[in-house]
Each structure stands twice: as C-alpha cells, then as structure tokens.
Amino acid sequence: MGEPYLIGEAMTGGYGKGADILHACTIAVERGEIAVIVGPNGAGKSTAMKAVFGMLDLRSGHVRLDGRDITKLSPQDRVAQGMGFVPQTHNIFGSMTVEENLEMGAFIRRDDFRGTLAQVYDLFPILKDKRHQAAGELSGGQRQQVAVGRALMTQPKVLMLDEPTAGVSPIVMDELFDRIIEVARSGISILMVEQNARQALEIADKGYVLVQGANAFTGTGKDLLENPDVRRSFLGG
Structure with missing residues (x-):
C-alpha cells in the first residue's frame, strides 16, 4: 500500500505563538474516500482540518498531497494544487x-x-x-x-468541509450527506469535520476521533460505530 492521497502526519501546532492545540495528530484521506473527524467540543477537530489546509503553522509534522510535501504552501497555493475548503461560517x-x-x-x-x-x-x-x-x-x-x-x-481533488450540517434540520442534513456521497463517487476526496458524529460515521469510509488534539480512535466508519468505547464516550451509548 502506498501513502494516502492526502495526509497530515504527526501534526503538532497551534495559532500564532499560543499553546499547541494539536499533538502528533494524523489525518489522511484516499482518493474518492470520505474521511470524517469527530470528537467532543474543543477536541481540535476544526484545527486539524485547518492545519491540513495551511491555516496554522505546524511546529512539527508534515502535510503531503499526492506524494508532494505541501507543508510550507499557503492556503491559496493549496487551492491551486487541488484543495477546496468550506469554512463553517461566513462561507x-x-x-x-x-x-x-x-x-x-x-x-x-x-x-x-x-x-x-x-x-x-x-x-x-x-x-x-x-x-x-x-x-x-x-x-x-x-x-x-x-x-x-x-x-x-475550483475543480478540487480534495474537498474539505468544516461542520457542513451545523444549524440545519435533520432532513436537510440527510440531503447534504447524500450530495457529499455523490461528490465522493465522482472521485473527489472528502475530509469533513462533523458534530453529528453518528450520522457522519454512517457515510464515512474512514473516521478519526480526536480528544484534546490527539488521535484517540481511528478506523472505518463502521468499525467506530461498533466500537463500545467510542459508542459510550462519543455516541451516547
């Protein structure tokens, strides 16, 4: 197996000169795959995605896209390389x-x-x-x-979504998730932060549970949904 299409590997960093929010956090997604980042409030989910997109400086770790190290590229340059980012608000x-x-x-x-x-x-x-x-x-x-x-x-190769279903009804959430599945089926990789953890993991090929800026659990969406520790701690039993 080669390296994932997009990987933020062992990312440690925070905003400006502040304390580290991420601690050796690794997030990856394959071509045409849906990868979902879930976890409690304040776990560093959105920060991890922003780190992959170049919106904060890493003190250690690397981001690679299709085998190329893009750690030093600006967000604008990453867009030109095929990354699309949809922030949660003001979008x-x-x-x-x-x-x-x-x-x-x-x-x-x-x-x-x-x-x-x-x-x-x-x-x-x-x-x-x-x-x-x-x-x-x-x-x-x-x-x-x-x-x-x-x-x-922008014709992205990777589409990154920060809380795409925040504040919408369950029916609208289901419709958005259906469209996200369609996008992935077209060959575009999806990396998504989502507060509706159970529903997101149901459509995820891969899931990452973050706690305090570090990887707590990683697996397929199905595996995480069936993991008793994940269910008890993050999915309400």
Whole structure:
C-alpha cells in the first residue's frame, strides 16, 4: 500500500505563538474516500482540518498531497494544487447572487467553467432555480449548498468541509450527506469535520476521533460505530 492521497502526519501546532492545540495528530484521506473527524467540543477537530489546509503553522509534522510535501504552501497555493475548503461560517457572499457566488469559485480558472457550473446545478437543482437570488436570502441548508458548490467550481481533488450540517434540520442534513456521497463517487476526496458524529460515521469510509488534539480512535466508519468505547464516550451509548 502506498501513502494516502492526502495526509497530515504527526501534526503538532497551534495559532500564532499560543499553546499547541494539536499533538502528533494524523489525518489522511484516499482518493474518492470520505474521511470524517469527530470528537467532543474543543477536541481540535476544526484545527486539524485547518492545519491540513495551511491555516496554522505546524511546529512539527508534515502535510503531503499526492506524494508532494505541501507543508510550507499557503492556503491559496493549496487551492491551486487541488484543495477546496468550506469554512463553517461566513462561507458565502450574502449580497451577491447564487450564480455570482459560484462564479467567484472559478477565480483561479483560466478555462471555460460553464461545464462545471452545469455539474453544480445538477448536484444542487435548487441553486439553479434560485441562481438570480441573493445568496443571503436563502435558507441555511441552501447557503451551505452554495458554499459547497463554490468550492467545487475550483475543480478540487480534495474537498474539505468544516461542520457542513451545523444549524440545519435533520432532513436537510440527510440531503447534504447524500450530495457529499455523490461528490465522493465522482472521485473527489472528502475530509469533513462533523458534530453529528453518528450520522457522519454512517457515510464515512474512514473516521478519526480526536480528544484534546490527539488521535484517540481511528478506523472505518463502521468499525467506530461498533466500537463500545467510542459508542459510550462519543455516541451516547
């Protein structure tokens, strides 16, 4: 077995000159795989994802994409290398239309992106219906679709999602997860931080449980769901 397509290996670091939040944390995802990071509040889940995306300095450890060391690259350069990132909040331009938001996602493209736009509309039909509406007027679930769609406009090889179902109803959460599965089936790797741990692990090929910035449990989604220690400590029994 070769190295995973994307790996943040033994990452230790924090924000600025503050204390370390991550402690030798390792997160990896294969091509076309869904990897989910779960754990209690304050466990360092979002920090681990931001470290993989280059949003904080690592004191030790490495990030590699398709065998290339990208540890020193800026987030912007990582986007150019094929990484898309959707933050939990402030992830759309509210005063711009849905279509303008999606077009903003193609800012690094020099080719004709209309084919990708059509693919996003196929994935999220409601966005096509509302393409001329201000994104800020949409429901929470629809705004998340805009944010994911905009990230897909860069044609990423890896799509990173920070709490994509935060604040949405269970029905909308299920719909978003279905779309995320579709994206993974197209060959794009998904790395996702998710508070709804049980539901996320049900769709995960691989899961990471973090506690205090370190790996506590790692396994397939199915294995973690069946692990009595994980169930008792993180899934409510």
